[in-house]
Amino acid sequence: MKRELISEAVTLRLVDVRKRVETLDPHHYGELSKFVSGVKNGLVEYSPPAVPEAWLETNGDCLGSLRALSLGKSVSAHEGPQPPVESFLQELRKAALECRPFFDLLGERYRYPLNLSVPAEEAIREFILMRLMVSFRGRIEKGSMAAVDADDLLLLLNLVAVHATMTTDLRFLDALNYYYELLPAAWHPNTNHAWLLACYLGLYTRALGLWR
Amino acid sequence: MRIGILANSFPAAVRIYDEVRKVAASEVYVLLFPSNHESQARDLMRHLARLILKTGRWKSLRMILAGRVVYFGKVLDDPQSLARLKELNLDLGLHKSGTIYRRGTIECFRLGILNAHIGLLPKYRGRSVMEWSLVQGDPIGISVFFIDEGIDTGQQIVLSEAVDISHCKSLREAKQYLFDLDATFYRRAVEKLNAGIVTYQSNEESGRRYYVMSKLLQHVAQENLAVSDRQSAIGNRQ
Numbered sequence: 001m002k003r004e005l006i007s008e009a010v011t012l013r014l015v016d017v018r019k020r021v022e023t024l025d026p027h028h029y030g031e032l033s034k035f036v037s038g039v040k041n042g043l044v045e046y047s048p049p050a051v052p053e054a055w056l057e058t059n060g061d062c063l064g065s066l067r068a069l070s071l072g073k074s075v076s077a078h079e080g081p082q083p084p085v086e087s088f089l090q091e092l093r094k095a096a097l098e099c100r101p102f103f104d105l106l107g108e109r110y111r112y113p114l115n116l117s118v119p120a121e122e123a124i125r126e127f128i129l130m131r132l133m134v135s136f137r138g139r140i141e142k143g144s145m146a147a148v149d150a151d152d153l154l155l156l157l158n159l160v161a162v163h164a165t166m167t168t169d170l171r172f173l174d175a176l177n178y179y180y181e182l183l184p185a186a187w188h189p190n191t192n193h194a195w196l197l198a199c200y201l202g203l204y205t206r207a208l209g210l211w212r
Numbered sequence: 213m214r215i216g217i218l219a220n221s222f223p224a225a226v227r228i229y230d231e232v233r234k235v236a237a238s239e240v241y242v243l244l245f246p247s248n249h250e251s252q253a254r255d256l257m258r259h260l261a262r263l264i265l266k267t268g269r270w271k272s273l274r275m276i277l278a279g280r281v282v283y284f285g286k287v288l289d290d291p292q293s294l295a296r297l298k299e300l301n302l303d304l305g306l307h308k309s310g311t312i313y314r315r316g317t318i319e320c321f322r323l324g325i326l327n328a329h330i331g332l333l334p335k336y337r338g339r340s341v342m343e344w345s346l347v348q349g350d351p352i353g354i355s356v357f358f359i360d361e362g363i364d365t366g367q368q369i370v371l372s373e374a375v376d377i378s379h380c381k382s383l384r385e386a387k388q389y390l391f392d393l394d395a396t397f398y399r400r401a402v403e404k405l406n407a408g409i410v411t412y413q414s415n416e417e418s419g420r421r422y423y424v425m426s427k428l429l430q431h432v433a434q435e436n437l438a439v440s441d442r443q444s445a446i447g448n449r450q
Contacts, residue, residue, distance in 0.1 A: 174423075174428075
């Protein structure tokens with residue numbers, strides 16, 4: 001792998017993403033305006049988290065954990081039993097077939113989002129990446145942003161971004177690159193969790209930092 | 213061996229037809245399908261126009277009179293198309309359409325359907341695999357394998373060989389160069405199958421599925437291609 005060429009490209013992209021983050025207006029994000037301001041002010045150097053070797057539990061929820069990770073903070077967790085992968089994957093596939101949102105399913109499983117990087121979660125990671133890069137991408141490119149559930153899309157992007165901060169598998173970072181190029185710069189989703197856009201951009205800068 | 217080229221476009225199929233016909237004791241057919249339910253009449257007109265304008269009138273006429281062009285009025289998975297495919301009693305299919313095949317279609321061919329994929333299997337499955345190979349500093353190549361219902365997951369790889377693209381100046385040129393080699397690779401695969409000398413490589417699950425690449429990494433792939441071009445030029449001078 002020509003690491004220096006990737007590093008040069010990533011450095012340029014990082015500058016660009018920071019500029020886009022600067023354009024976010026915290027006032028558009030209601031009670032989470034403080035968090036969005038935090039993302040704008042918090043794009044500082046940080047040490048990427050370590051890949052958890054086993055499943056971890058946290059007392060918080062997925063969205064709160066994502067906000068913390070996006071700001072470069074750690075999330076406290078303790079060891080817990082790994083929930084079954086295959087039956088969850090079946091649920092995701094069923095939801096996809098029935099065009100139901102993934103938001104609650106994924107939010108419940110990944111209350112500690114770093115668990116997505118646990119080795120045993122590989123099949124779910126691949127499924128999430130595939131949904132983003134085939135189904136969601138296809139619908140957006142054939143139609144428009146309105147063709148997908150924005151909260152679903154943003155949650156998938158955030159989870160992929162969390163994994164991208166910890167892996168050398170470039171496909172995950174490149175899914176973020178692709179969506180950064182695909183999403184209109186001025187896009188502001190009119191949804192319950194619009195702040196996930198700022199969260200994704202914060203995590204994206206951290207994932208890019210891994211390759212700089 | 214009775215071989216059917218599954219295609220949505222006549223000129224693309226004819227390149228393969230010309231090459232595969234060179235294999236001894238082969239009987240080759242071009243099977244033209246509409247790309248979707250809505251495009252049947254439009255596709256028929258398009259095929260007729262291309263038959264005459266792009267392929268050469270006499271050659272097209274000869275192929276039609278010899279019964280080597282079979283036009284299917286319905287899409288590939290339609291029961292009528294499947295029944296007609298079975299009647300043709302074909303040994304092997306060659307993929308040159310924009311279709312993902314269902315089991316029923318694959319089973320219409322005694323041996324199965326071959327696909328020429330512009331990536332080295334089992335490592336590189338999916339989209340933009342030439343670009344991904346460049347970014348990751350791996351050899352570029354073509355694999356011919358028997359299709360199943362997944363994306364480049366067919367278990368039997370007939371051929372998988374590296375191809376030098378260092379003379380290509382752009383990603384687009386390199387990709388076209390690889391696509392244009394499909395006829396040659398299909399011929400070589402058919403020769404191996406015909407001679408019964410195939411040692412299948414297993415398409416085990418060690419590889420990854422790749423997806424369409426961002427502009428950011430395409431730029432890196434282009435840079436890597438330019439580097440390999442310079443290295444090749446230096447190598448030629450020495």
